[in-house]
Amino acid sequence: MAAGQLYLEEVCALKIRIKFTKTGRLRFIGHLDVMRYFQKLMRRAQVDIRYSEGFSPHQIMSFAQPLGLGDTSEGEYVDIDVLSTGTSQEMIRRLNEAGKEEIRILKYVRIADETRRSNAMSNVAAADYRVYFQNELPDLTSVSAFFSQENICVVKKTKTKEEMVDIRPLIYDWKLEEEGLFLRLSAGSAANLKPDTVMEAWEAFCRKQEEQPDCQKQSDAAAADRTPTVLYHFHRLELYANRDEEMIPLYALGEEITEETLKSSEDKQESAR
Amino acid sequence: MKELALSEEILLKVEKPARYIGGEINSVVKDPSQVDIRFAFCFPDVYEIGMSHLGIQILYDMFNRREDVWCERVYSPWPDLDRIMRQEHIPLYALESQDPVRDFDFLGITIQYEMCYTNILQVLDLSGIPIWAAERTDRDPIVIGGGPCTYNPEPLAPFFDLFYIGEGETQYDALFDLYKEYKKKGKSRQDFLLACASIPGIYVPSLYEPSYKEDGTLAAFTPAAEGVPRKVRKELVLQMDEAPYPDKPLVPLMQVTQDRVTLEIQRGCIRGCRFCQAGQIYRPVRERSLEFLKAQAIRMLESTGCEEITLSSLSSSDYSKLKELVYFLIDETHVRHVNISLPSLRIDAFSLDVMSKVQDIKKSSLTFAPEAGTQRLRDVINKGLTEEDILRGASEAFKGGWNKVKLYFMLGQPTETDEDVMGIARLAERIAETYYEIPKEERHGKCQITSSTSFFVPKPFTPFQWAPMNTAEEFLRKAYLVKDTMRQQLNQKSLRYHYHEADVTMLEGALARGDRRLAPVICRAYQKGCLFDAWDEYFDNSRWMDAFAEEGVDMDFYSIRERDLDELLPWDFIDCGVTKQFLKKEYERALQGIVTPNCREHCNGCGAAVFGGGVCFENKN
Numbered sequence: 001m002a003a004g005q006l007y008l009e010e011v012c013a014l015k016i017r018i019k020f021t022k023t024g025r026l027r028f029i030g031h032l033d034v035m036r037y038f039q040k041l042m043r044r045a046q047v048d049i050r051y052s053e054g055f056s057p058h059q060i061m062s063f064a065q066p067l068g069l070g071d072t073s074e075g076e077y078v079d080i081d082v083l084s085t086g087t088s089q090e091m092i093r094r095l096n097e098a099g100k101e102e103i104r105i106l107k108y109v110r111i112a113d114e115t116r117r118s119n120a121m122s123n124v125a126a127a128d129y130r131v132y133f134q135n136e137l138p139d140l141t142s143v144s145a146f147f148s149q150e151n152i153c154v155v156k157k158t159k160t161k162e163e164m165v166d167i168r169p170l171i172y173d174w175k176l177e178e179e180g181l182f183l184r185l186s187a188g189s190a191a192n193l194k195p196d197t198v199m200e201a202w203e204a205f206c207r208k209q210e211e212q213p214d215c216q217k218q219s220d221a222a223a224a225d226r227t228p229t230v231l232y233h234f235h236r237l238e239l240y241a242n243r244d245e246e247m248i249p250l251y252a253l254g255e256e257i258t259e260e261t262l263k264s265s266e267d268k269q270e271s272a273r
Numbered sequence: 274m275k276e277l278a279l280s281e282e283i284l285l286k287v288e289k290p291a292r293y294i295g296g297e298i299n300s301v302v303k304d305p306s307q308v309d310i311r312f313a314f315c316f317p318d319v320y321e322i323g324m325s326h327l328g329i330q331i332l333y334d335m336f337n338r339r340e341d342v343w344c345e346r347v348y349s350p351w352p353d354l355d356r357i358m359r360q361e362h363i364p365l366y367a368l369e370s371q372d373p374v375r376d377f378d379f380l381g382i383t384i385q386y387e388m389c390y391t392n393i394l395q396v397l398d399l400s401g402i403p404i405w406a407a408e409r410t411d412r413d414p415i416v417i418g419g420g421p422c423t424y425n426p427e428p429l430a431p432f433f434d435l436f437y438i439g440e441g442e443t444q445y446d447a448l449f450d451l452y453k454e455y456k457k458k459g460k461s462r463q464d465f466l467l468a469c470a471s472i473p474g475i476y477v478p479s480l481y482e483p484s485y486k487e488d489g490t491l492a493a494f495t496p497a498a499e500g501v502p503r504k505v506r507k508e509l510v511l512q513m514d515e516a517p518y519p520d521k522p523l524v525p526l527m528q529v530t531q532d533r534v535t536l537e538i539q540r541g542c543i544r545g546c547r548f549c550q551a552g553q554i555y556r557p558v559r560e561r562s563l564e565f566l567k568a569q570a571i572r573m574l575e576s577t578g579c580e581e582i583t584l585s586s587l588s589s590s591d592y593s594k595l596k597e598l599v600y601f602l603i604d605e606t607h608v609r610h611v612n613i614s615l616p617s618l619r620i621d622a623f624s625l626d627v628m629s630k631v632q633d634i635k636k637s638s639l640t641f642a643p644e645a646g647t648q649r650l651r652d653v654i655n656k657g658l659t660e661e662d663i664l665r666g667a668s669e670a671f672k673g674g675w676n677k678v679k680l681y682f683m684l685g686q687p688t689e690t691d692e693d694v695m696g697i698a699r700l701a702e703r704i705a706e707t708y709y710e711i712p713k714e715e716r717h718g719k720c721q722i723t724s725s726t727s728f729f730v731p732k733p734f735t736p737f738q739w740a741p742m743n744t745a746e747e748f749l750r751k752a753y754l755v756k757d758t759m760r761q762q763l764n765q766k767s768l769r770y771h772y773h774e775a776d777v778t779m780l781e782g783a784l785a786r787g788d789r790r791l792a793p794v795i796c797r798a799y800q801k802g803c804l805f806d807a808w809d810e811y812f813d814n815s816r817w818m819d820a821f822a823e824e825g826v827d828m829d830f831y832s833i834r835e836r837d838l839d840e841l842l843p844w845d846f847i848d849c850g851v852t853k854q855f856l857k858k859e860y861e862r863a864l865q866g867i868v869t870p871n872c873r874e875h876c877n878g879c880g881a882a883v884f885g886g887g888v889c890f891e892n893k894n
Contacts, residue, residue, distance in 0.1 A: 025277055028290040029526045036532075040298070040524060040578030043609070051610050055633045059610075070285045098578075100296065230282045 013050045013060070013081035018095075019107035019251045021074045022067060026102035031066040037103065038078055044098035047091070050081035064121045064239055064250065065187055068196065073236035074106070075128065077250050085110075088257045109254030110261070123250055124188035125242035126172055129195045131181040132233040138206075140176050146205045147174050154201050167193055167201065172247075180235075184247075187239065195234045203231075278371040279354075279363065287354045291527035292320035295346075295368030298524035299576065301333070302369055303343040309453050311377040312336055313367045313414070315347040317384070317392035318807065323348040324523070325531035327585060328383055328420065332441045334519035342449060345369040347380075349392045350399065352804065352811065358399055365399035374400040378452065380414040382433075384422035387784040388777065388807035390429060393418075394799040397432065404796060406434050406479060411462050415452070423476075424507075424554050425733040425844040428784050428791035430478035434466060438847055439474045439508030440540070442516045447472050470501045474508035477501070481846070483789055489830055491788065491841040506848040507554070511886035513540065513561040518569060521576040533581035533614065534573040536566055538598065542587035543872035543888055545879075547655045547863050548644070548686060550732035551587055553856075554849045556879060557887030558872060563594040567601055574611060582606060583614040590619040591873075599627050606631075620666030625673050635717070638677035639670045645686060646696025652866045653688050655859075660700065667704050671711055676720045678704055684751045684772075685729040685743035687863060694751045697724060698758035698768070705764035723769040726755060728778040732785050733844040734851060736859035741835035742782045745775040776814040777806070783831035788843040791831070794824045852880035 022034070029037070039059055042049045051057035060081040067073050085091060088108045095105040146152075152168040170186035170193040185193040240247040255261075277284070277294060284290040305311065314333060316323030323329070329346065336344035345367035350358060358365065364373040374380055380402065382393055394404055397416070403409050406416065417435040418426060426436045437444065448469065455465040470477045480501045486492045496503060510516040522534060541558035542551065570582060582602065586592060599615070606613045613631045618624040620639060628637065641663050645651045648660060667678055682697050701722045708720035728748045731737045743751070752772040759768050784791065798820035805811035821828045836842065838857055845853065855878065862869060869877055872888045882889035 025294040025296045026526065028284050028294050030291070033291060033527045036528065037526060039580065043578035043580075043611075044298075044575065046575075056612070057610055069290070070281060100298065102296065230285065233281075 013083055014085060015111045016080050016082050016085065017107070017109050017111045017251060017254045018078050018080065018105060020076045020078070021072075021104045021106065022076055022102065023072045023074070023104075024102040026100060027070055027072045030069055031063070034076075034103075035061070035063060037100075041095060041099050042080070045091075045094045047080070047095070048082050048084040050083055062121060065124050065127065065192075067236060068194065068234060070230075071234040071236065075236045075238040075249075077239055079111070085257060087259060087262060091257075107251040107254075108257070109251050110257050111254035122189060123241040123253065124239050125186070125190075126240040126247050127185055127187035128237035128240075129183045129185065130177070130179060130235045130237060131183060131195055131199060132235065133180060134231050134233070137176070137180070142206070142209065143174075143176050143181070145209075146202055147171065149205075152198075152201050152205075154197055154204075167197060171198065182237075196232075199232050276371060278366040278373075283354070283357055283361075283363075287357070288351060289320075289527060291525075292348070292351065293354065293368070294526075295371065297324075297368075297526055298578075299521040300346075300369055300523055301337040301344070303337075305343065305370065305372070307340075308343040309341040309456070310343070310379065310449055311372075312342055312344040312379045312381060313347050313374045313377045314344055315374075315380060315382045315396055317349050317382055317389045317396050319351055319805070320348040320525075321527075321529040324525045324529040326383065326385070327535045327537060328441070330519050330522045330535075331517065332381075332445070333523070334521070335442060335517040336445065338517065339446075339449065341453070343369075345377075347374055347396065349395055349805070355395065355399070355804070364401050365396060375402055375414065377414045378456075380416045382416065382418050383420040384418050384426075384429070385420050386807060387422060387781045388812075390784060390795050391799040391803045391806055393429065393432065394796065395804055398799075405431055407431065409434065409462065413462075415462070415465070421550065421554065422785075424550070424847060424849060425785065425787070426476065426478065427483075427789050427843040428787040428795060430789050431792040432795075433478060434462075435469055436476040436478065437474055437508070438476055438505050439849075440510050441508075442510050443508045444472055444474050448475065467498060467500070470498075473506065476505045476847070483843075489827075490837075491843060494841065494843070494846050504846055504848045507850065509555075509850075509884060510540070510559065511884065513559050514565045520569075520572045522573055524577045524579065531583070532579065533583050534570070534577055534579045535583055535585045536570050536573070537561070537585045538566060538589065538592045538595075539586045541887065543591055544588055544657065545655055545859075545869055545871060545877070546644070547653070547736040547859055548683065548729060548732075550735050553734045553851050553879075555587070556850055556872075556881035557884065557889045558591070559887040560592060560594075563597055566598055570602060571605065574605075574609060579611070581612040581614055583616065586617065588619075589615065589617045590621075590624070591871075596623060603627070603630055620662075620670065622669065625666075625669055629673060634674040637675070638679050638721075638723075639667065639675050640679045640681070641666070642681040643700060644681065644683050645689075645693060646682060646698075646700055647693045649866060650686065650689060650693040650696070652868050653863050654686055655863065655869055657868065657871065660703070663700070664703060664707050668707050668711075671708050671720070672715070674717060676708065676717045678720070678722045680704075680722065680724040682724060682726045683729040684726045684755070685748055687737055687740045688866075689751075691751075691754060694754050695758040697726065697755050698762060698770075701759065701768050701770075702762040702764055705762075705767045708767075709764065720767050721769065722767055723771070724755070724759075725771040726752060727773065728775055730778060730782045730785055733842070734847075734849050734856070736856050736863055738786070738842065738856065739836040739838060739840075739860060742779070742832050744833055745779050748775040748778065774809075777812055779828070779832050780806070780814070780817055782833075783828045786843070787831045790826060794820050794826050797824055850879070850881035850883055855879045 050060045062079050064077040091108045092105045151166045153164045153166050155162050156165045170191055173184035175182040183195055239250050241250055241253055279293055314329055316326055333344050336342045347367050366373050397404050402413050415434050418433045419437040419441055423436045423438055466477050469475045470480055480498050482497045483494045484492045539560040541555040543558050546552055602613050643658055644656045645654055701724045705720055705722050731740045731742055756770055759770050798817050801816040803816050
């Protein structure tokens with residue numbers, strides 16, 4: 001490892017949370033490819049990552065909330081365990097020098113063990129998205145009308161059955177902005193709502209406004225419509241954890257590693273000896 | 274954001290869009306206005322296969338070291354995208370710039386196996402470059418081919434402007450310099466091609482004229498212009514440590530077939546197996562130094578972040594410093610949590626020790642390539658591996674904890690009898706018996722002996738280049754005979770056997786030893802929809818057979834016909850160092866079952882010493 005690197009703890013690994021972007025042409029690589037990308041990035045940037053025991057050790061690494069293929073993001077997260085680290089600033093620099101500009105490292109923070117025990121994925125409670133429209137932006141009146149509905153029901157298909165689900169309670173916030181539609185949606189393992197689902201419901205709503213055909217016909221038309229044309233582009237802005245009923249960005253659960261942090265832990269180690 | 278050649282809609286519609294976006298780690302992007310030559314380097318198969326190829330990595334790096342050249346990459350679009358590109362008239366583009374290939378100065382195509390020939394036409398066609406070289410104009414890129422199949426380039430000759438015979442490291446600089454000169458002077462394509470004929474290793478197919486005898490064999494093959502050499506000698510690197518090797522290999526953004534760092538330890542092979550083309554055309558053996566390899570391994574692991582490193586060579590066990598290298602790599606990879614993969618090792622105490630350190634014995638298997646079922650036939654093919662070697666190696670491995678063995682064989686080699694064919698099953702049986710001779714408490718369950726056979730294709734520049742190939746019926750009869758014999762063995766439950774369909778081998782055989790008269794057949798097969806012929810799910814034999822019939826070409830003439838030793842062969846104009854006289858002598862020795870010692874034991878005067886380096890001059894200074 002590079003000289004001047006400080007060992008924060010002797011035995012225990014440090015829990016690090018990394019926030020990154022996924023943009024440009026790299027939005028066409030899948031979730032598994034992103035994992036492989038980071039495994040190699042850790043080696044190129046010479047991050048002192050912790051490996052599992054056993055015959056074929058793997059890096060201790062866990063990702064939050066996969067992003068849809070083709071979507072972009074400035075709010076992706078991965079948690080890793082490291083044995084030693086530089087400051088947040090230095091590590092971000094090293095990772096970005098070894099990485100692609102389409103996957104930029106934005107944050108590198110240390111998180112407390114109890115936060116980490118429930119890892120990046122299980123921390124997730126909500127996500128912000130911006131929906132870009134390929135065509136014209138809809139008008140505020142109809143968008144308001146859509147979100148003011150008491151229920152927004154969509155058909156959810158599982159392997160065995162189809163059932164109607166009300167997604168309205170999972171939509172926490174919305175705002176029609178100049179660039180597109182802002183959405184804050186429930187996310188994570190408990191109740192995950194994808195922006196695609198919201199926009200499908202929106203399209204169904206629009207069709208219903210135009211004409212009032214019977215329900216069966218409508219769902220057929222929806223199915224046919226859904227196929228080829230790309231109508232929207234989804235961009236993830238942030239992932240949140242729910243801390244005491246308040247939505248906190250995942251990185252805010254951790255703290256910046258500064259020269260002082262490293263210094264004080266070095267002192268701690270000294271005194272422990 | 275850089276513009277992509279394909280729309281989001283298309284990229285989200287096709288399988289694995291990451292194949293088509295470029296942007297890989299260590300890929301090279303230059304300002305097109307600052308370079309003189311734009312080179313599109315193509316591997317005519319799907320991205321995952323092409324990205325696993327070492328040769329392109331070496332030349333990509335070497336070309337891009339020149340400030341005046343920008344080398345980019347192209348692969349075959351998978352059939353799903355192929356269809357869309359045709360429908361929507363989207364020209365094939367290079368990955369880095371996403372610019373159309375047809376606007377490049379060069380399209381270089383590496384030709385690694387016969388079954389990619391229709392993919393070459395696909396790449397030309399989708400690029401909007403005329404398939405036939407004769408129809409190209411000054412606006413079209415210069416299409417140049419390289420790789421092992423160019424040791425008989427004739428079936429593809431009318432599709433290419435140039436072929437580069439031999440190792441790419443030596444003459445591309447001269448070719449690029451010449452191109453710049455001709456471009457500056459505004460000279461024509463024909464002038465440039467004619468000038469290229471004077472560069473060593475460059476073959477300009479349009480400047481040669483074949484004529485045929487009444488029986489269909491070649492009568493003469495003559496230069497059609499003055500200054501065009503009668504023979505083209507292959508190019509090769511003599512000082513391996515001085516040849517360029519990438520410090521920063523490309524790292525794909527998606528999973529490819531071989532996602533790892535490749536360390537090429539040597540070129541060539543001392544063994545001289547008589548069926549093996551690589552063993553002849555890459556002569557003489559040239560090693561890289563231990564110091565070079567150690568430093569290179571570290572550089573590449575650091576620049577790629579790959580989790581695996583592998584050694585590349587035709588026969589790693591013959592590398593003179595193998596032990597030092599392997600133990601160095603084991604230490605280095607252990608510290609870095611990187612895996613090491615060691616192919617083509619002879620099974621002995623050393624390799625078993627190494628394998629027990631780098632693999633999980635319970636999961637891994639031991640591989641032998643006896644290639645033939647009896648000692649008689651192994652002598653014919655000059656495969657210096659005896660049954661005793663195999664049984665001893667297997668026995669040691671079984672005691673070391675392994676219980677899986679893989680065996681590779683070929684069916685249809687010259688002089689093969691049913692005894693030899695059945696010998697495959699009997700050898701597998703004896704290995705199983707060796708396992709059960711171990712006391713029960715020392716065994717790890719049952720053993721599994723898996724035998725695979727491929728069908729033998731005689732290749733140019735081998736001692737078997739004159740030999741007849743078996744018919745598809747003979748091949749299949751022999752495969753069934755192996756299967757039946759397996760069933761009769763005592764330990765049949767421990768024996769497994771795999772073989773492939775024979776049709777694709779017959780075609781490979783025809784293309785491997787074909788001449789220019791096959792080009793219209795390839796073109797017609799392509800027009801009938803043949804593509805990705807190397808892929809079982811896309812290979813369509815009936816279309817190929819129709820193509821042969823419609824062009825009035827007899828496939829058997831090329832595949833199963835035995836050649837007369839005095840026949841002028843389509844590839845005879847290429848000088849690969851090894852002489853025809855040596856190959857004839859080897860063929861005769863084969864038929865008599867006489868083994869020829871390897872290059873380090875005894876020089877057999879094959880002719881490769883003409884290059885003035887490598888193993889031929891070891892210990893002679």
